[in-house]
Amino acid sequence: MTVITCHSEFYLEDGSITLQIEDVLYKLNISLLRKFSVVFKDMFSMPPSSSQPNHHEGMSDESPVKLGLPFMFKSPPLEGLVSILELGTFLQIDVARSFAIQALSTDSLNLSPARQLSLALRFRISDWIELDFKALVATPAHRLSLEDASFLGLTIMHIIHSTQSEICHLRLVLAYNPLKMDKHNVSCKRPALGCQASWEAAWWDRFACHYLHPDHPCTPLEALAKFESANIAGVTTACRLQAVEFIRDHGVFDREYGILEEGLKLLKKFEGTVSLLLFIAIRLQYLKN
Numbered sequence: 603m604t605v606i607t608c609h610s611e612f613y614l615e616d617g618s619i620t621l622q623i624e625d626v627l628y629k630l631n632i633s634l635l636r637k638f639s640v641v642f643k644d645m646f647s648m649p650p651s652s653s654q655p656n657h658h659e660g661m662s663d664e665s666p667v668k669l670g671l672p673f674m675f676k677s678p679p680l681e682g683l684v685s686i687l688e689l690g691t692f693l694q695i696d697v698a699r700s701f702a703i704q705a706l707s708t709d710s711l712n713l714s715p716a717r718q719l720s721l722a723l724r725f726r727i728s729d730w731i732e733l734d735f736k737a738l739v740a741t742p743a744h745r746l747s748l749e750d751a752s753f754l755g756l757t758i759m760h761i762i763h764s765t766q767s768e769i770c771h772l773r774l775v776l777a778y779n780p781l782k783m784d785k786h787n788v789s790c791k792r793p794a795l796g797c798q799a800s801w802e803a804a805w806w807d808r809f810a811c812h813y814l815h816p817d818h819p820c821t822p823l824e825a826l827a828k829f830e831s832a833n834i835a836g837v838t839t840a841c842r843l844q845a846v847e848f849i850r851d852h853g854v855f856d857r858e859y860g861i862l863e864e865g866l867k868l869l870k871k872f873e874g875t876v877s878l879l880l881f882i883a884i885r886l887q888y889l890k891n
Contacts, residue, residue, distance in 0.1 A: 606663075612693060619646075622666035623695055629663075680711060684721065691725045703727055715741070716750035723758070726874035735866055739765050742816065758872065765865035769858055773819070777810035781849060800836025801845065808832055822855030 608627045617629035635642035660667040669689075683702050690698030706713065706721065713721075715737040722730035738746070743766055751759050780802040808828055812820045820828070830846045833839075849855070 608663075609694070619660040620663055620666040621660065621693075622668045623693065624697075626695075627663055627666055628693055680706075683711075687721070687725050699725075714750065714753075716746070716753045719758070720753040723869070723872050723874070728873070731870065731873065732866055735762070735869055736862060738762050739769070739862065739865065758869065761865055761869050765861060768861045772857055772861065773813055776854070777806070777814050780805035781845065781854065797837050797841045800834060801841070804834040804837065808834065822858050826850065826855065 604625050606625050606627060613627055613629045618632045619630060621628040632646050636646055659665050683705050686698050687702035687706065689695065690702060715734040718730055719734035719738065721727065722734060739762055743763060809825055812828065813825050826846060826849060829842065834842055
């Protein structure tokens, strides 16, 4: 026989409705559920009628409103999955949350990075946040749509734009200022100034034009690989590899990754804000009464 238990956090003595999901009871305030969840807003939009046979449903532990995953599939597939994710997150139903995250991750839904990031922040899906943030930062600003902005809001779009701008400025500085070769390799028989001049000439042809490409800029690691593998006219292999080693050892390109991490750290401050608001609201209601 299944044992029904009360949820440790969301069974409030002053709650106005009792819900049962699987073998767990939840007792919550209807007005708060309506405010923070579109699932419950729709469910409780019409007041119960005394003429209905189940008009006492939800009024006690003995006759709770019984909810299961299938009832939410009446919505279109995507919105239905978001509703399951919403309910599973708010009420800490792990099976519902895991099901929705897995389903929303499928390629068939073709969620944009902006839509996926908005869901990731709202419902604390940490695995998505870094991936989608980096995808949006790598997207040219003119390709970020009004729909993307509507999903993310002004603050998140500002974080993305600021991160893009910092990286763009850094790239311009690095591209415009060819790295000075630290020192001439002792095995090189060419004049030091000759190697340096050839290196500076190749800086644009072999690096900067790819690093600043408007549609498909290469990453710092890809840029470094171009120098490491390509022959540069007028620069000996020994001098070229020594310069590459200097770039790597001194972290010349590492600042770009640092800018991304700073933006990601700021972004994560907004992770789970909706779920947190619901929890705080329920607790304040409990303390008030």
